[in-house]
Amino acid sequence: MADDVLITAAIDARQFDVDATLAAGRVTAIVGPNGSGKSTLVGLVSGELRPDRGSVSLGLRVLSDAAAHVPTHRRPIALLAQRPLLFPHLDVVDNVAFGVRSRGAGKTEARERALRELDAVGAAPLASRRARALSGGEAQRVALARALATDPAIVLLDEPLASLDVATAGAMRALLAERLPACGATVALVTHDPLDIWTLADDLVCLEAGRLVESGPIADVLARPRTGFLADLSGVNLLEGTADPHDPAANGVLVGDDRVLGLWEGPEDAVGGQHVMATFAPSAVALFRTPPAGSPRNTWGVRVVDVDPRGATVRVNLTVANGQRLSADLSAPGAAALSLAPGDQLHAQVKATQVFLYPRH
Incomplete structure (x- = not known):
């Protein structure tokens, strides 16, 4: 044995x-x-x-x-x-x-x-x-x-x-x-x-x-990756922030000045100021040149770091305002329509139902 x-x-x-x-x-x-x-x-x-x-x-x-x-x-x-x-x-x-x-x-x-x-x-x-x-x-x-x-x-x-x-x-x-x-x-x-x-x-x-x-x-x-290395390994985006001290029960995390809404996965309710992780798939990220309209979703300003063609899809590597990195997977025609280049300022949007929030130990 x-x-x-x-x-x-x-x-x-x-x-x-x-x-x-x-x-x-x-x-x-x-x-x-x-x-x-x-x-x-x-x-x-x-x-x-x-x-x-x-x-x-x-x-x-x-x-x-x-x-x-x-x-x-x-x-x-x-x-x-x-x-x-x-x-x-x-x-x-x-x-x-x-x-x-x-x-x-x-x-x-x-x-x-x-x-x-x-x-x-x-x-x-x-x-x-x-x-x-x-x-x-x-x-x-x-x-x-x-x-x-x-x-x-x-x-x-x-x-x-x-x-x-x-x-x-x-x-x-x-x-x-x-x-x-x-x-x-x-x-x-x-x-x-x-x-x-x-x-x-x-x-x-x-x-x-x-x-x-x-x-x-x-x-x-x-x-539920708790480090950037593990997030890269698992192929998901990971943003680190804190639970909103004014409204911790709203299933939101503050990432710099951005608010990220999602589904809370912790064993207990969030506590204001608690260190929280937000994860979501690159395929869940939509990119826009101008602020998108429509139903309320997570929308943040992002900057293009580089563009990586991968056959039928294109991986767009980005940073949010406080410098944390995330990626978006777009169709090749969708990426071409945006005419992306490093340094471009865009708007990223993700449905709250595709974001998972959990405490970092």
């Missing part, structure tokens, strides 16, 4: 101090901007790094703390990184059997286990080929087989699809989606790709500047 991985650890030189949990038997996506501490977290779990304070544990077993440190080769872990790192002088089956033999299995037993895992990842026909003769996608399949052949308690995936082309990455993603639940391990997936997150992960841990800023089930975290 899988165990939780508990990381309550600090490394002073890296300004890293995180309390996070990788849930037993689940895939946790580790995300954050460059330099946020993702590699440090993986290094602590793998044993390459040791905390100055705190501990790293697998269930009740302490892997690292101030008194003890289990070295990497004695931890029940497997790592799959961007590069397969196969032994070029060995054939495929011996590459996969290597880890099994290093755990004490005999040659015949290790070879049989390797062949079963190669078959599970669709690489059995490659068993007799030299590792140096494999394509990138083939080598990554073999590396996955090698990682899982030792029946690890923890699997660390460090951007395993980043070096693959789109078609190969898609096939490998489908394979991971099939094999990771079947292996029963506790999995950490470091990625920058939202598609990896939605298709492979159950939970999400977000780091920024060496601190944990959000964690929980994928759908919960990305439905």
